[in-house]
Amino acid sequence: MKRYFLLIFVFISISGYAQNNLNNYRYIIVPKKFSFFKEEDQYKLNTLSKALLEAKGFTVYFDNRELPDDIAANKCKALSYELQERKTMFATNLTFSLKDCKGNVLYKSKEGKSREKDFRASYTLALRDAFEPFNEVQYVYTAPAEATVQQQSNIQNAVTTSASTPVPQTASEPSAAVSETLYAQPTTNGYQLIDTTPKVVLTLLKTSVEDYFIGSTSISNGIVFKKNDSWIFEYYTNGKLISKKLLIKF
Structure with a gap:
């Protein structure tokens, strides 16, 4: 009986989950500048993010470019890509997430890590490490x-049956x-x-x-x-x- 009530609880808790499926989305928008950097496409990390997402089959645009009409008319047709850095003294730690237009997180990566001393190499390796599990996701639009x-x-x-007597x-x-x-x-x-x-x-x-x-x-x-x-x-x-x-x- 407890498992049955838990079943109902889980079912209710996901009622707003209709869009939480990557397969429902073709487009992803990547920022040209990440919040923890001072320059656009610093260390080519934005370009690398775009390339890795395109390798999965998504159509990807930078946020500083003109968007196609179908996305411009309805931003909810595209996911937003966000990259976060957790600062530590001896390692680069990166995590990326994909969000819908309402801010719901559809995918969050593992934390990619690198201990390379060269900044560009370290950020590149950390991002690729974060993408490793994502590369195993079976994406089909x-x-x-x-x-x-x-x-x-x-x-x-619902309109046709609105006058009917409710039946449990x-x-x-x-x-x-x-x-x-x-x-x-x-x-x-x-x-x-x-x-x-x-x-x-x-x-x-x-x-x-x-x-x-x-x-x-x-x-x-x-x-x-x-x-x-x-x-x-x-x-x-x-x-x-x-x-x-x-x-x-x-």
Whole structure:
């Protein structure tokens, strides 16, 4: 029973998590000057950041350049890149993060370190060290158009049924396991489940409870947990709680 209430708590806590998926974003904006430096692109660290992000498949722009019309019209289509330095006497320590337009952190790197005495070499090595786990993240851009269509459908359904008598929602019995096996690839904060294409189908973020994950697709968000040796993905669609079995290979 305690685990069930924890399940509900986790589910509620992620209700605003719809955008916390890197696959929903194509663009990243990198500042031309970092706050802890006096000069633009000092030690070429901004250029290196841009190159490392582009190597993952993102389209990256400096903040002092003219942006494409679709980003200029809607800044929420792009993520912001921030780099922080933790000062110590004998080492360079760098951490970067990716934030959405509301300031939510979608990704935060490990702390990259270097003890090189040459400043340029030290900053370069520390940044590359911070990017190492990020390079293992399976990024595949997924256009959020389907999510928009789903949201519009949800609104229409809500209007149509607004006069109906409310009925308490209960979870349906888990549907039969999906026919296709999903393969779990480790990430910094959990796993990404891919099919044989390979395409990222579901992103899992770890929680403090064993075998409980925050699950996110391009159009839905919920929880993934283990029950009776089966993996279950639960999420809401049109106000109805959906429960699906998943076949996952870790």
